[in-house]
Amino acid sequence: MNVFADFENRVKQAVQPLVPAGEEIDLSRVTVEPPRDAAHGDLATNAAMVLAKPFGMKPRDLAEKIAAALGADPDVATVAIAGPGFINMTLSPAFWTAHLATLLHAGLDYGRGAPTGRKVNVEYVSANPTGPMHVGHTRGAVVGDVIARLLAFAGDDVTREYYINDAGEQVGVLARSVFLRYREALGEAIGEIPAGLYPGDYLKPVGEALAAEFGDTLVGKDEAEWLPIVKDRAIDAMMAMIRSDLKALGVEHEVFFSERTLHAEDGGRIAEAIADLRDKGFVYQGTLPPPKGQLPEDWEDREQTLLRSTEVGDDQDRPLVKSNGAYTYFAADVAYFRDKYERGFSEMIYVLGADHGGYVKRLEAVARAISGGAARADCVLCQLVKLYRDGEPVKMSKRSGDFVTLAEVVEEVGRDPVRFMMLYRKSDAPLDFDFKKVTEQSKDNPVFYVQYAHARSAAIFRQAREAGIATPAYGKVDVAALEGLADVGEVGLLRKLSEFPRLIGQAAEAKEPHRLAFYLNDLAAAFHAQYNRGKDLPELRFVNQAEPELSVARLGLVKAVATVLHVGLDLIGADAPDEMR
Structure with a gap:
């Protein structure tokens, strides 16, 4: 149960009788949130502040009327008006006991949303298939994966997708690089790798596989003959490597979409998408003025086929077909979005590197043009990751030659620290990742800190079993057994636990998975603090043989903390250990 959504409805119900007969007042701006200062209560509402003008009243006068109605609610212990008209509520102990029982009945489904019926496509990573994943891809992979997990947990029907950029010139460069390694595998001395080709040793096994399959039969062929063969083998090998790297990180996609499938001799789906947009009046023949600053690669001072994207929110029209008849990269993006829309998705989320910031407006415009507003594109940008080892920058890799790979990072520190720490900053802010700090036990x-909190809860359960005190089980919770949680630290934990369903909804809607990492750290801090209070004050210990009934209630609270930590860590893609070694 979302306590904040529940009380938002209660506040609106308290306001409704105050509305003059025959009038309608918009209540959509009314919110209920945790107060900034926990000393002010459990919940705070802005109702009087946002409704004062429509009601023609002073905020504080309206607040007094709303507060009087809320004070009659049996779950509200006290109501107070603060400042110019904010309303703070403190909930009754009985409410918190009932909510704890609700949480324990829900178990690992606590915070899970009801099915929304909304189909969402999350495309993330989508690195060029030219080599192993590097640390820059790692952040986008984790952010995209956790966004998908959050949306699915919140109730959406989510598809995780990887767009294989296998139609550009970079694939030709890859094939020529592999062909060089193929000749090397046949015994030829290739010398230094020429500039413009990929130098990494990761291509040696691909060349060796080609030599095993074809012998020296490709050597005497023209490039036009061997290039398509080598391209296919090289892309397959790179995608196998990428899948393996992602799997080590705990990232899996349901769909791998090949850009080449959008192309065909007659234009394929790109041509279909352009024709569709032309029919809708969004495609025309024209010229573009030169943009300010550095000219983009696809700009031409000639008549081209253009998308009238300024009519749907873009800051300039975009070229689809160059004057020589070749499609632009953007044309493939248009066809790809249309393909997703035809597959039934109403929201397409793109997790992109920060250097793709210029794509945001154009993708949003494409969504409006193709769907007529029925679907939307939502772009999440990921800033760079800087690697450090004990404060010193780390730049080079033995495997790739010029960058640190995802596999190397995961192998050194483990999956869980990588996934958690990639979320410990908002995605559009730069991130420093220190190999030493992320493995410290502090x-x-x-x-x-978060995983240790879960392990500590398991240790408390073991202590309770040794003392002969049973921990409340999921689905078999006696509400009466949970009474007695009155200490300020215990109530603080109940408050923090109640924020979880709201946090899930907000993080999913905003596509901001860092909120979950921050929340788990705050919950762990509150739990550790209460545990430490019990060291100084034995009467506050979670397990106290002198007070078995109160111990059962406190064990129910610990069970709730462990549950939320488990669910949260699972959404992040990390383990919730029962022991720390």
């Missing part, structure tokens, strides 16, 4: 290392 409260300054968030992933250790």
Whole structure:
């Protein structure tokens, strides 16, 4: 149950009788949130502040009327008006006991949303298939994967998709690089790798596989003959490598979409998409003025086929077909979005590197043009990751030659620290990743701190079993057994736990998975603090043989903390350990 959504409805119900007969007042701006200062209560609402003008009243006068109605609610212990008209509520102990029981009945489904019926496509990583994943791809992979997990948990029907950029010139460069390694595998001395080709040793096994399959039969052929063969083998090998790297990170996609499928001799689906947009009045023949600053590669001072994207929110019209008849990269993006829309998706999320910021408006415009507003594109940008080892920059890789690979990072520190720490900053902010710090066993290392909280809860359950005190089980919770949680730290934990369903909804809607990482760290801090209070004050310990009934209630609270930590870590893609070694 979302406590905040529940009380938002209660506040609106309290306001409704105050509306003059025959009038309608918009209540959509009314919110209920945690107060900034926990000393002010459990919940705060802005109702009087946002409704004062429509009601023609002073905010504080309206607040007094709303507060009087809320004070009659049996779940509200006290109501107070703060400042110019904010309303703070403190909930009754009985409400918190009932909510704890609800949480324990829900178990690992606590915070899960009801099915929305909305189909969402999350495309992320989508690196060029020219080599192993590097640390820059790692952040986008984790961010995209956790966004997909959050949306699915919130109730959406989510498809995780990888767009294989296998139609551009970079694939030709890859094939020529592999062909050089093929000749090397046949015994030829190739010398230094020429500029413009990929030098990494990761291509040696691909060349060796070609030599095993074809012998020296490709050597005497013209490039036009061997290039398509080598391209196919090289792309397959790179995608196998990429899938393996992603799997080590705990990332899997349901769909791998090949850009080449959009192309055909007659234009394929790109031509179909342009024809569709032409019929809708969005495609025309014209010229573009030169943009300010550096000219983009696809700009031409000639008549081209253009998308009238300024009519749907873009800051300039975009070329689809160059004057020589070749499609632009953007044309493939248009056809790809149309393909997703025809597959029934109403929201297409693109997780992109920060250098793709210029794509945001054009993709949003494409969505409006193709769907007529029925579907939308939502872009999430990921800033760069800087690697450090004990404060010193890390730049080079033995495997790739010029960058640190995803596999190397995961192998050194483990999947869980990588996934958690890639979320420990908002995605559009730069991130520093220190190999030493993310493996430290200290409260300054968030992933250790959160996982240790779950392990500590398991240790408390073991202690309870040794003392002969049973922990409340999912689905078999006696509400009466949970009464007695009155300490300020215990109530603080109940408040923090109640924020979880709201947090899930907000993080999913905003596509901001860092909120989940921050929340888990805050919950772990509150739990550790209460545990430590019990060291100084034995009467506050979670397990106290002198008070078995109160211990059962406190064990129910610990069970709730462990549940939310487990669910949250699972959404991040990390383990919730019962022991830390």
